């Protein structure tokens with residue numbers, strides 16, 4: 001009995017950590033803080049939390065049940081559950097979204113490798129906030145250095161996807177995820193005790209509702225989908241490997257809670273640190289790469305070895321958090337090409353890696369050398385981020401909620417939520433109500449309301 005319980009717990013933890021590995025990534029520590037900074041702070045966080053609870057959780061449960069019931073990756077799940085219909089496009093759009101996200105996400109993931117190197121060679125020592133701003137600018141606009149890191153990062157992802165070392169990754173995540181969490185807690189303590197940090201804490205805790213407009217809703221909704229890995233079938237693909245007795249609702253709750261906690265902790269590091277040295281919270285994508293090295297210097301500059309160890313550790317863990325996410329993105333596209341076009345897994349993965357390096361080069365250069373080439377006022381990097389996070393993921397989420405709420409047989413939904421009647425499933429009526437009405441209306445409203453500003 002005891003042995004049984006332990007085995008069960010072990011597998012549950014594995015499932016939660018694999019999904020959390022996909023969810024927790026640059027979205028939490030890099031993107032969440034700068035989106036919060038761009039949208040005015042605390043009020044954005046409240047809208048974000050609303051989006052996680054009202055849209056994220058139900059759609060995550062939907063993706064889980066679609067994946068587990070179809071026993072197929074997202075590319076094939078809809079053809080299995082709705083044969084002969086156009087629902088297959090939900091899977092296809094998801095694959096395209098994953099492909100585009102992987103291209104620009106890997107650029108930032110590559111930056112983490114540069115920062116590991118810089119931290120390890122003690123390049124942060126003795127630098128001021130302005131030096132960090134200047135050195136990030138010089139690095140990100142350098143025509144070749146970020147490209148090398150981009151390629152290295154994508155090749156590392158490729159190697160793991162091709163080898164299919166799922167067990168290795170799972171074991172690795174079990175060690176690295178808690179380590180990341182502990183390190184984040186240490187950094188929170190350091191950041192909030194910096195002189196002048198209270199302005200940053202206020203920025204995070206005192207909502208200014210006059211700043212809430214349509215863009216805040218679009219930003220928060222997009223961030224929720226991105227951070228929770230939702231809207232493109234990524235978690236659905238993982239759920240096709242879940243066991244029959246995995247409690248889908250509970251798993252979704254754990255993954256969302258872990259993901260949200262990591263994002264909030266990142267906020268409590270970045271903003272106190274940024275305010276303490278007078279860096280504007282709306283600095284954008286460079287925010288983490290400027291404020292964090294500065295925290296290490298300010299907080300531990302007196303003990304250089306400690307500053308060095310903690311900063312190397314932080315960027316290593318950030319890279320690990322990123323790679324568990326890039327693997328999940330890569331896997332969605334590779335599995336699709338492998339299954340639908342009968343390519344070998346290796347060929348499919350090579351195609352994905354090669355094309356993402358190619359597109360990633362354009363994304364990276366658009367932050368420096370080719371800055372002046374824009375579409376809708378955005379360079380390639382910003383355009384990919386905007387199109388995927390603020391349009392394609394929410395649109396995918398909209399279709400997923402309609403699919404589960406309106407199309408899929410209620411018997412299937414109920415069976416999956418209650419594990420064939422063995423669980424209570426008291427959330428079932430709420431889930432259906434949200435998926436049928438609330439989520440489609442809210443997502444459509446935000447999308448329709450906001451896409452006007454593209455002109």
Ligand code: PFF
Nearest residue numbers: 023025026027226227229234
């Ligand atoms: N959730 C990841 C992050 O927050 O970094 C990014 C991501 C992974 C988005 C997988 C979408 C996805 F399917």
